[in-house]
Amino acid sequence: MSITSYNYKWKQYKHHGKETIEGYTFTRIPPVQFNGRWNMKIIKLTETIPWHTDWDTKCAINYLLNDDLESAGHIEIGEKAEKFQYRMAVIDTTKRHRAVVYDKPRKILKISIFDETYEEICKKLDSLFTS
Helix, strand or coil: CEEEEECCCCCCEEEEEEEEEEEEEEECCCCCCCCCCCCEEEEEEEECEEEEEECCCCEEEEEECCCCCCCHHHHECCCCCCCCCCEEEECCCCCEEEEEECCEEEEEEEEEEECCCCCCCCCCHHHHHHH
16 A cells, blocks of 8 residues: 545534634644654645655655645556545655646645655554544
């Protein structure tokens, strides 16, 4: 596997735990301790990114910021060019992949992880999201 998608639950926000604020929902992202080097950036893609492997990055956690998942494009991974749409995913960036953009720019919060493998990060996230 070269990509693992994670679901999260939206909760209604209540100001000071009491007053419901309409239109305000949130989800908590569990704290993850990364070993070694990592960085975080917001990416805006307006064109399809050609096939590549990331340089010096073992994996990435991508969080799609677009409201509309369907119009935001998808990622293709591996020799068979498997297509994936996701809201949040861990991607094995050592595998050949590309980002395909449709009619709207694709906006992503990306955490690049340099010193831990895809498998190691998935194991950490599995324990956080399934507990």
